[in-house]
Amino acid sequence: MAFKNVQSLSERLSPFQKFYLIVIAGFILGPFIPLLIQSFAFRWAWPDLLPSTWWLEQRDKSMLPLAWDYVFSPYSRVWEATVNTVFIGSVVTVICLAICLPAARVLARERFRGKSAFEFFLSLPLIVPEAAIGIALLMIFIRLGLAGSYVGIIIAHLIPTIPYMVRMLTAVYQGLGRDFEEQAMILGANRRQILWRVTLPMLLPGVVAGALFTFLVSTNIFLLTFFLGQGQIVTLPTLLFSKISGGTLDASAAGITLIVTLPGIILLILSERFIKEEAFGKGFGN
């Protein structure tokens, strides 16, 4: 299906439009090419177009794991960081959903005094600089014994993710309307049945999109993780930062950079497939 679409699209485009598409693709993919080459290099100095020595040539001579050997060795802590990142992201997403689903329902359907002020209040964490939140939280969490713990990081991650999630889910609820639920009620469904068979399936695409987005935001938060993890809990962003903060990109740093982009790419592919085919199909098709 997807392939057919591409074909028909390319037939419809003018050469000028095609040129633009290629330029845009170049801008997006271009930076990855030197990164990929660097990740296989041992010594790559100006003005050489390609590395003068490759990692594989030095692999047996060096007592230290180089390039990808280092990335995949336990020393680089990539695995630990990936597990931490995915774990924190998942927990944050679940908690965030539990908080935001009821909140969004109320915001979308009810009217109450000070509602717009409350909505503005909800987006405040997006306006206040992360560093300010981080330092204040660190002082509080140190007292509570939460600094350097998973709980502390998860609470901190909820701060910038809740505003996004609430906004997305409110929009989804607004789009849903009460008609379907009322219809089901008239036909004799009880509240539970309505929730499980009508409301949730219809909300699903929005919920999935919101959850993926929350997960992605959580896996990319550097500053809050860095402050509250106190260097004891390594995630992919903090690992990458400590690796490239020196300003140069060696082979292992390039490898870690490529690894860090993976969760985002995987999620993007998943969300494309899931939201378009599965969720929409189930929610609206039948």
Add this chain to the structure above:
Amino acid sequence: MRSTSKYLAAALVMYGTAAFADEQAEQFRDAFLDGSAGWEDVRARAKDEGTVNLYYWGGNDVLNVWMDRVVAPAMEAEGVKLNPVRITGTKDAIDLVLAEKNSGKGVGDGSVDAIWLNGENFATLKRQDALFGSFAQLLPNAANIEWDQSDSRSLLNFRDFGVETEGKEMPWSGEQYVCAVNAARVEAGDVPSTFEELRAYLEKNPGKFTYIKPPHYLGNTFVQAAIYAHNPDGNGAEAFQSSLDEIGAAELARLITPGLEYLKGLEPLLLDANGGKPRYPEDNAALDGLFLNGEVNFNCKFGLYAVATGLATGTYPEKAQEFIFPKGNMIKNKNYLAIPANAPNPAAALVLVDYMTSVDAQVSKLKNVGMPAGIDPWKLSDEDAAALAEASPGHTGVNQAELDANTAPDTNATLVDVIEATWLDYIERGSDAPIADIVARAAENLNK
């Protein structure tokens, strides 16, 4: 996920029993420092503590591998799990210790057990009274280090950038400020050995040199070397061993003026200056990049074995070699392991520091990481000293005797701050004020 619940449990336990743990840790500290707790007591308590959190600058892959491959198993043998926390700057760990101290976390209650540091960072912890105590000479491996004050070589163990260590940190590694040259781009006859020769070289080859920008300690050290070499009294480093209070701002200004004038005059000849403002790299990784790419022909930093390790990791150009510069003023110092006052596992920290200064650890560190020994070879048995000598990654272009013959001590930490502020004002911001005024102002700001 198992470690998660462990962290959670640990957090809860720490929160619940904080006051209790405090008291015990305090008793242990006092007993160890007054000598009533023996080394076996320390080891037993370390086993009970079970973990040690070592905070160190994690920018060196080789060192990271060494920590995991060599130190972690050695600590495992002691029943202690090493938790190496890699930080981007040592100051992060200092800030953490002080933040915890300020929020009321005392002995046994913080999160940092040991820090790799020296100079300013140690001075800060000491000033804030955030150190465990004078433990260094009580460790079994203190025997590997010179503590006899009548031997002038012991100075590096007692003074860290001119600040008295008082045994509150343990020497771990030695360093010397060494410059490397890319021999593929510079002929042997053109390699400078004095600041005047460097200037002459740059007049012929403008832009082929730069140094790391102060306030980075590597930049500060280059500035200090230039100041030593231009000392108007001709006694090099000697004048810079006392504190600011002892010397006075006016005298300091007189001593550093010729060096700063030289650096100001050098500016138009540095990288990308073209007669104007040059480019100063922010840290050693950036300078390594410039050196590898041939943008500059020299690379000056603390790195007695930087050439050997740079070649082994591909971060130095193939023809890199060391040279003696500046003659007689190559700054030499040590770096240390310190234990903060609120270390959560003080006994495990002591066991770790003791292991780090063992002959085995030092030989392995020198051989694999290229970090010079922090222990003093003349205190070792002939066999151990030979093992240490053999572990050296070696030099290219110079020999150890030449390097040893040209050393100079560090500048007192209180002066470093003033010199740094003066450089920033006089050279980076291009202030027109006389150096004496800038120094007076900087000294005043520090005393506030």
